[in-house]
Amino acid sequence: MAVTAIQDVRDVLAAYPELADVAVLTHVQEPAGEVLVAYVVPSGPGLDLAALHKYVRKTLPGGAVPAAIITVDSIPLDAGGTPQPQALPAPDLRGLLPYRSPETPRQEALCTIFAEVLSRTRCGVDDDFFIMGGESIDAMLIASRVGPEVGLEISMNELFDAPTVAELDELLDRLSTNGG
Template sequence: MAVTAIQDVREVLGAYPELADVAVLTHVQEPVGQVLVAYAVPNSPDFDLEALHRYVRAMLPGSAVPAAIVVVDAIPTDFAGTPESQALPAPDLRGLVPYRSPDTPRQVALCTIFAEVLSRPRCGVDDDFFRLGGESIDAMLIASRVGPEFGLEISMNEVFDAPTVAELDQLLTRLSSTGG
């Protein structure tokens, strides 16, 4: 992970007005390898993590979006002012697979819907609904947003049967070719 990418992500997060402090570190997660993890110290008790996720997704290219944003009370540093990664909580990276960015506008929209519903900073085309902690209510929310977005009706069970953006994209292609 390039140092400039970490600095760029830190600058974007540092510009967010509701944060008092931020740290961006790399974390090794198998089988993905190195991923960025952001640690954020909010400056108010009514901090909106979802708003921060939306901001980060809007400001950074998909490959630079941290795999997780962890809210902490403070960022411990060593004598040189460097964040002490061992003193920070481990990020929740369950379900993380190598990030594959969306190729089409529909995949971009589906990735956004998955990320927002599942409260993730980003979602790649191959990220699995179940591995990301998706439950029945989440599948209903995804179906209720995907249908109107693309003019097709899909059910919660279809989300279960097509649990990645790539699979759901293929399903939507089939549905649109058969008249939905």
């Protein structure tokens, strides 16, 4: 991850009014690889993490959105003023998977729909709607776009039950076999 990208993410988070301090670091998490993790110090009690996540997803391009935002009491710094990653809590990134490319035209179309609706630079077939920050309104938008794109209608609840492109593709196979 480029240093300027890390600084850009840090600047976006630092502009959030409920934060007193911010550090953005890269972590290597197998099998996902290198990801951004943000450590934030609230400026007061009652930080709304859901609102912060929403702000970050709306402000940053998908690839720059941190994989995790962790609240801490302070950002430990070394003598040079650089955050000390070893002094910060390790993020729990178990839900992240490596990128897997779409293998069929329908999977390609579904990946494009997921990426566009969730404001991501790309979406792999195993990327989970919920882990990518999907909410009910996003599910409605995806469901409304899938029908015209692939010729089979799905409901928001079906997307909740099949939250990855791979699972949704399998569901669409079943629906087409059963007559839609």
